[in-house]
Amino acid sequence: MTGVPISWFLALSAILFALGVAGFLFRRSIITVFMSIELMLNAVNLSFVTFSYQYKQVNGHLFTFFVMVVAAAEAAVGLAIILTVFKNRATLNIDDVDSMKN
Amino acid sequence: MDAFIIITLIKLVVIAAVLLTAVAYLQWVERKVIAHIQVRPGPYRVGPHGLLQPLADVVKLVTKEGLWPSYVNRPLYMFAPFLAVTMALLSIAVIPFGPTINVAGYSTWMQLTDLNIGVLFILAVSSMGVYGIALAGWASNNKYSLLGGLRSSAQMISYELPMALAIASPLLVSNTLSLRDLVESQAGSILRWNIIHGGQIFAFIIFIISAFAETNRIPFDLPEAENELVAGFHTEYSSMGFASFFMAEYLNMVTVSSMATLLFLGGWEPPWSAQYGSSLVPAAIFAIAGLVALYHGANPPHKLDRYTFSAFGVVFLLIAAVFLLPIVQSWLLPLFWFLAKTGLILFAFMWIRGTLPRFRYDQLMGFAWKFLFPVAMLNLLVTGFVVAWVS
Amino acid sequence: MDIVLFLIFATIAVVAAINVVVQTHPISSAVSLIGVMASLAVLYLLLGAEFIAAAQVIVYAGAVMVLFVFVIMLLNAGAEVKRGRSLVVQLLGVPLIVALLGLLAYFVERVFPQSVKVHFGGFTGGSAQAVGRALFTTYLLPFEVTSLLILIAILGAIVLGRKELD
Numbered sequence: 097m098t099g100v101p102i103s104w105f106l107a108l109s110a111i112l113f114a115l116g117v118a119g120f121l122f123r124r125s126i127i128t129v130f131m132s133i134e135l136m137l138n139a140v141n142l143s144f145v146t147f148s149y150q151y152k153q154v155n156g157h158l159f160t161f162f163v164m165v166v167a168a169a170e171a172a173v174g175l176a177i178i179l180t181v182f183k184n185r186a187t188l189n190i191d192d193v194d195s196m197k198n
Numbered sequence: 199m200d201a202f203i204i205i206t207l208i209k210l211v212v213i214a215a216v217l218l219t220a221v222a223y224l225q226w227v228e229r230k231v232i233a234h235i236q237v238r239p240g241p242y243r244v245g246p247h248g249l250l251q252p253l254a255d256v257v258k259l260v261t262k263e264g265l266w267p268s269y270v271n272r273p274l275y276m277f278a279p280f281l282a283v284t285m286a287l288l289s290i291a292v293i294p295f296g297p298t299i300n301v302a303g304y305s306t307w308m309q310l311t312d313l314n315i316g317v318l319f320i321l322a323v324s325s326m327g328v329y330g331i332a333l334a335g336w337a338s339n340n341k342y343s344l345l346g347g348l349r350s351s352a353q354m355i356s357y358e359l360p361m362a363l364a365i366a367s368p369l370l371v372s373n374t375l376s377l378r379d380l381v382e383s384q385a386g387s388i389l390r391w392n393i394i395h396g397g398q399i400f401a402f403i404i405f406i407i408s409a410f411a412e413t414n415r416i417p418f419d420l421p422e423a424e425n426e427l428v429a430g431f432h433t434e435y436s437s438m439g440f441a442s443f444f445m446a447e448y449l450n451m452v453t454v455s456s457m458a459t460l461l462f463l464g465g466w467e468p469p470w471s472a473q474y475g476s477s478l479v480p481a482a483i484f485a486i487a488g489l490v491a492l493y494h495g496a497n498p499p500h501k502l503d504r505y506t507f508s509a510f511g512v513v514f515l516l517i518a519a520v521f522l523l524p525i526v527q528s529w530l531l532p533l534f535w536f537l538a539k540t541g542l543i544l545f546a547f548m549w550i551r552g553t554l555p556r557f558r559y560d561q562l563m564g565f566a567w568k569f570l571f572p573v574a575m576l577n578l579l580v581t582g583f584v585v586a587w588v589s
Numbered sequence: 590m591d592i593v594l595f596l597i598f599a600t601i602a603v604v605a606a607i608n609v610v611v612q613t614h615p616i617s618s619a620v621s622l623i624g625v626m627a628s629l630a631v632l633y634l635l636l637g638a639e640f641i642a643a644a645q646v647i648v649y650a651g652a653v654m655v656l657f658v659f660v661i662m663l664l665n666a667g668a669e670v671k672r673g674r675s676l677v678v679q680l681l682g683v684p685l686i687v688a689l690l691g692l693l694a695y696f697v698e699r700v701f702p703q704s705v706k707v708h709f710g711g712f713t714g715g716s717a718q719a720v721g722r723a724l725f726t727t728y729l730l731p732f733e734v735t736s737l738l739i740l741i742a743i744l745g746a747i748v749l750g751r752k753e754l755d
Contacts (some may be wrong), residue, residue, distance in 0.1 A: 099708030100595045103701045110693035118686045119610035125669045127615045149636045169742035176749035318643035325651025
């Protein structure tokens with residue numbers, strides 16, 4: 097059986113990235129916005145691994161590894177920030193935290 | 199290609215059938231062990247010495263009314279036990295029970311599949327198993343379940359760290375991630391097992407402690423303790439849902455015991471090589487068990503035991519005779535050693551359940567982060583230095 | 590066989606991603622995102638990235654998403670309430686996203702020819718050994734810097750999550 101054309105993987109990555117952008121821009125709950133960011137990062141990871149396959153080198157996998165590590169660190173700090181915002185403003189809707197004044 | 203598919207399907211059916219029966223009888227063994235620790239007989243009436251008790255339990259659980267409370271989150275409530283059991287069964291797919299087995303001209307591994315990243319696969323699947331519990335706690339819409347689910351998931355992910363570090367240490371010594379190659383690197387005698395030759399005794403202890411916490415067993419079972427949180431995350435589950443969580447817990451126990459055997463105790467390798475007579479050990483053990491059973495059958499403590507013990511004596515002597523046949527020795531002996539070592543660790547699980555009290559939650563978490571994790575890291579560091587020094 | 594596997598898991602990934610964006614309750618979005626990550630892990634296996642597939646499930650689906658699920662459960666986040674949106678957003682929103690997607694897809698098809706095919710076993714350099722070797726030789730400095738980054742993240746999370754002493 098022939099394999100999958102490599103542009104299909106890249107098209108899938110583009111679809112996931114566009115969906116991530118849509119979620120990021122349209123949703124109002126902080127946590128859902130954050131999850132859309134993770135979706136975008138995953139789409140980019142797929143692109144990296146695909147290119148690594150195309151050029152038959154392992155460097156793409158290394159980039160994916162670092163993206164994962166940074167995403168994990170970012171998720172930890174971002175969720176701590178969300179918890180603090182919730183503690184102070186008692187809301188998870190980003191439309192309600194649009195000013196520094198309490 | 200066709201032969202491969204058919205052989206794999208046959209292996210799948212055999213392993214699934216044996217495993218599910220073993221999990222049911224593991225529960226019988228646990229109840230008997232705990233009962234004898236507490237100086238009482240345990241299940242005794244259903245069948246000879248309670249041997250049909252698991253069957254009765256299965257019938258009860260299946261025919262019980264599956265209650266669907268009106269306030270639960272339906273999709274997640276249905277999905278959570280399914281996820282727990284799926285992840286528990288999936289990790290058995292890469293565990294090798296022995297070397298190759300030759301049947302009717304086809305030679306195949308005693309393992310469903312050997313991945314090059316077998317150890318990482320088991321770590322990945324056990325990380326996913328956390329979701330079954332967390333989502334069950336949330337979906338039940340009940341404060342006890344939520345607390346139990348959150349505590350249990352926090353405990354499981356906290357103890358995943360020392361467990362991963364404790365797994366990494368023998369991997370440094372054996373230099374492979376595939377489970378089959380791991381066992382083959384410990385071939386020889388007991389002096390070549392990772393626990394002695396690799397010096398991984400501390401990693402073994404850390405792994406066993408983390409395994410207790412990962413499978414929510416005493417002394418780490420606060421999230422499902424009856425006198426603390428009603429029943430923790432499975433409060434709202436009845437009949438098949440409860441049975442799923444129960445089965446998932448025993449399957450997880452089997453998985454971590456098998457991992458301990460493969461990583462530290464040499465898998466299916468005998469303690470001393472076959473030329474010094476280790477092939478006769480299983481036959482000897484079963485023969486002694488058969489003779490003891492026949493002796494007790496001759497002067498029985500209860501009247502019915504005259505037949506029960508005698509029957510068992512005869513069965514054990516037959517099994518001992520089977521172990522002496524050279525045809526089956528090539529695959530039966532490694533299987534025996536693997537099951538014996540895994541069985542010993544499972545017995546240790548039950549022994550500790552009957553003996554120790556449970557940790558309080560903050561003691562449990564403090565133990566993981568402030569003691570076990572630094573010790574595991576130190577162990578990895580020392581192992582790394584020694585491996586780099588020696589090679 | 591490879592095409593069938595790719596189509597199945599790509600469809601699961603896209604459906605789950607749409608679910609992430611469309612669902613109102615955050616916990617449903619979180620569970621769908623776990624589905625996306627798991628199907629992406631299978632696609633990584635198709636691309637020969639075995640270590641990255643395992644790392645994806647262990648780190649992303651098994652740790653980062655557990656963190657998300659914890660926070661959602663702790664905050665008892667409810668379903669999102671629809672507020673008024675401006676007319677511009679409602680009319681132009683989805684078409685603009687589709688336009689972005691079309692642009693990306695066009696460039697992908699233009700630049701990458703159909704000649705390279707992905708099949709199992711096409712790339713064997715993604716083993717843990719290869720990744721480890723590259724990580725500790727070529728990429729040693731980024732590796733050490735990420736350990737510092739993780740330390741900073743831990744400290745930040747602890748400081749932010751601390752109880753106020755007033």
